[in-house]
Amino acid sequence: MRRDEQVGATREALLTAAERLFAERGVYAVGNRQISEAAGQGNNTAVGYHFGTKADLIRAIARKHAEQIERIRERMMNDIAGSTDPRDWVSCLVRPFTEHLESLGSPTWYARFAAQVMADPTLNEIMVDEALTAAPILRSFRDGLTRCLPGLPAEIRHERAGMARHLVVQTCVERERALAEGTPTLQPTWDDLATGLIDAIAGLWQAPVTQRP
């Protein structure tokens, strides 16, 4: 194996080991030494050497998945360009995530990793940064949804976007964990899970708004 191929293989082994350990034991409970060991690296400083800080490692994991997810989203958004059916736009929110998870085979760790990173105010900025590399896609997503729901005040749209994000991630976390642990899943397939989420989020997004004091 050439030197650069070997470096690439080591980086990939570290990314995979880190993602699995973060998902199973928690981002804060796992140190760089454990990750190096789990990746079969004799050298305990391998994470530091290849990635830098823990935050840099988390960023590398997030980027790897974000690139693939945003590629799916771009394709789906081209397919529905100009649609004014909210369900079409909600699909572009849900299916890139579920299709990506399905493509990874089983078990996966990314949903549990993403849930933790989203829940942490510091780490969440990393996810936002990575998503910003896909800013044009996200902007045209927001514009499309706004055209479908013209009467919704901006702050309610913002509030419901946050709720939708939580729903996608938490529902996928539940299925991912059940698959990893061999316990029964609520839906037979990722596709069924996506359909249920799209129905629910479309309902949530179009719900009447109670005036607040």
Next chain:
Amino acid sequence: MRRDEQVGATREALLTAAERLFAERGVYAVGNRQISEAAGQGNNTAVGYHFGTKADLIRAIARKHAEQIERIRERMMNDIAGSTDPRDWVSCLVRPFTEHLESLGSPTWYARFAAQVMADPTLNEIMVDEALTAAPILRSFRDGLTRCLPGLPAEIRHERAGMARHLVVQTCVERERALAEGTPTLQPTWDDLATGLIDAIAGLWQAPVTQRP
């Protein structure tokens, strides 16, 4: 202070310290020794002496809050007995949680504690056990909601109930964390947050169901 009062004060100090440390650093990252220290106990085995295992301690925290939350829920359900408006029932899902958090002052740690415990398959059983002490209330809640949404297949009701639970907890976690860290909150008050959640969950629950293959 009498001996039994002193024991009660020590237990309360341990419960509060544990809840805060679990919320801020993670249930798995925090050990019994750290909790004893944070509660000002010279004896590092205080958690073991007063509660037993970590799972027993988690159960005691969950029970303390569940009792207060279920008391609020019982009162609210008496007020809406016989209603066939889904919003009334969704209120009974949302407001006991938000009113309880509001009653605790600021900052709180319970939403972040509950989110972690719900996300863990082993610990989640503790929460379910504790909720079962309130089984008659939960049963009449489910019956009420079923009467409002008679056409909804049982498996979709089950799926959406899970989504609603995630939405309540995650939305409260976000506000709780912002209040604890002094960052801007999305809604000005817990009451506004509850109104937004009730609108969204009522929409989610009444959304049309797409037939799955």
